[in-house]
Amino acid sequence: MGERQVLFTKLSTLVATVEEFDRLTVEALPELLERATGHARRFLRDTGQWTDDISHEKLALRWGYELLERFLVCGRSEVPCRPFFLLDSIIAKYFSQPEPLCYHKDLLSPLGRFLEGITSRAVVSRDALMALFYHLYGLSQGQVVRILGLGAVESQRVYKNFERWRQTGWQRAVAESGVSETELRQIEDQKHRQPEQLKAEADRLIRLVQTHYRRSEPEHFSCLTNQKWADLFEQDYDYDYRVWHLALCRDCLIDVYDLRQDELAGIQSPQIDLRLRPLQKGGIVTLFWAKSGGGNGHAGGRSTQRLSGTSA
Numbered sequence: 486m487g488e489r490q491v492l493f494t495k496l497s498t499l500v501a502t503v504e505e506f507d508r509l510t511v512e513a514l515p516e517l518l519e520r521a522t523g524h525a526r527r528f529l530r531d532t533g534q535w536t537d538d539i540s541h542e543k544l545a546l547r548w549g550y551e552l553l554e555r556f557l558v559c560g561r562s563e564v565p566c567r568p569f570f571l572l573d574s575i576i577a578k579y580f581s582q583p584e585p586l587c588y589h590k591d592l593l594s595p596l597g598r599f600l601e602g603i604t605s606r607a608v609v610s611r612d613a614l615m616a617l618f619y620h621l622y623g624l625s626q627g628q629v630v631r632i633l634g635l636g637a638v639e640s641q642r643v644y645k646n647f648e649r650w651r652q653t654g655w656q657r658a659v660a661e662s663g664v665s666e667t668e669l670r671q672i673e674d675q676k677h678r679q680p681e682q683l684k685a686e687a688d689r690l691i692r693l694v695q696t697h698y699r700r701s702e703p704e705h706f707s708c709l710t711n712q713k714w715a716d717l718f719e720q721d722y723d724y725d726y727r728v729w730h731l732a733l734c735r736d737c738l739i740d741v742y743d744l745r746q747d748e749l750a751g752i753q754s755p756q757i758d759l760r761l762r763p764l765q766k767g768g769i770v771t772l773f774w775a776k777s778g779g780g781n782g783h784a785g786g787r788s789t790q791r792l793s794g795t796s797a
Contacts, residue, residue: 496569503561522549524576543663552576595668597690602662604694612654615646617732623758631749633728634718651763669761687759695733714741
């Protein structure tokens with residue numbers, strides 16, 4: 486019996502301990518990914534959404550990675566289990582949920598794949614998360630800092646996130662989405678020729694994608710009432726929570742802007758302003774903070790710092 490067949494046998498056999506599960510999954514990651522990707526490819530074929538081209542192969546692979554991640558996250562709590570059978574069960578449950586994202590054929594368009602690709606990346610990458618503010622609304626680094634009410638330390642992180650995204654993250658996300666350079670140019674041409682039509686289509690798809698990813702991570706993405714948002718900014722805590730949500734919820738982002746607009750002079754209410762390529766410049770940001778813990782954008786000390794000395 487070959488090594489691969491032995492590994493397949495282990496994956497179909499009962500795993501009794503968490504330690505055994507961890508060892509086996511690390512050893513068998515390629516085989517588990519292949520199985521998850523095969524399920525995604527089969528689903529696309531069964532629902533009439535498959536085409537034999539590189540874009541759909543990349544889409545199936547990206548879904549395979551996402552499904553495998555779900556398996557690795559919850560698998561340890563399901564021991565004892567048979568890993569292959571557990572993976573199949575998790576995938577079947579995902580594809581049978583009410584209106585899963587993969588049922589929406591519009592997301593197979595170049596624009597849909599781009600929006601879904603950068604959003605899915607944002608769930609696991611802080612660089613992609615920060616960049617969503619720019620890609621969806623055209624907000625610069627300094628504007629993100631002010632809308633989120635960040636202090637000195639958090640502001641520097643925003644600039645570093647944008648820089649890393651520009652250098653490596655964007656290219657990786659686009660490659661994983663399967664969107665080609667030709668398709669990017671076509672979307673950019675449509676934005677120039679039919680700006681309102683593209684804006685309306687982007688708005689519809691953004692809401693669809695954001696709803697899906699907020700529902701998949703409720704501990705991070707639950708919406709707050711206006712009063713709770715006001716309390717959050719006033720109490721000056723939980724920056725990570727606020728950022729995780731507002732990057733993935735247009736409605737709450739607008740609510741927070743309306744709530745804090747007196748402190749955001751010069752920044753318009755966030756509207757769809759699709760940018761397909763990463764922001765190319767760093768710059769200077771004026772930082773406001775009132776407390777040593779980071780600050781919430783209220784009046785207080787002021788310091789102007791160059792947080793990104795590079796430009797591309």
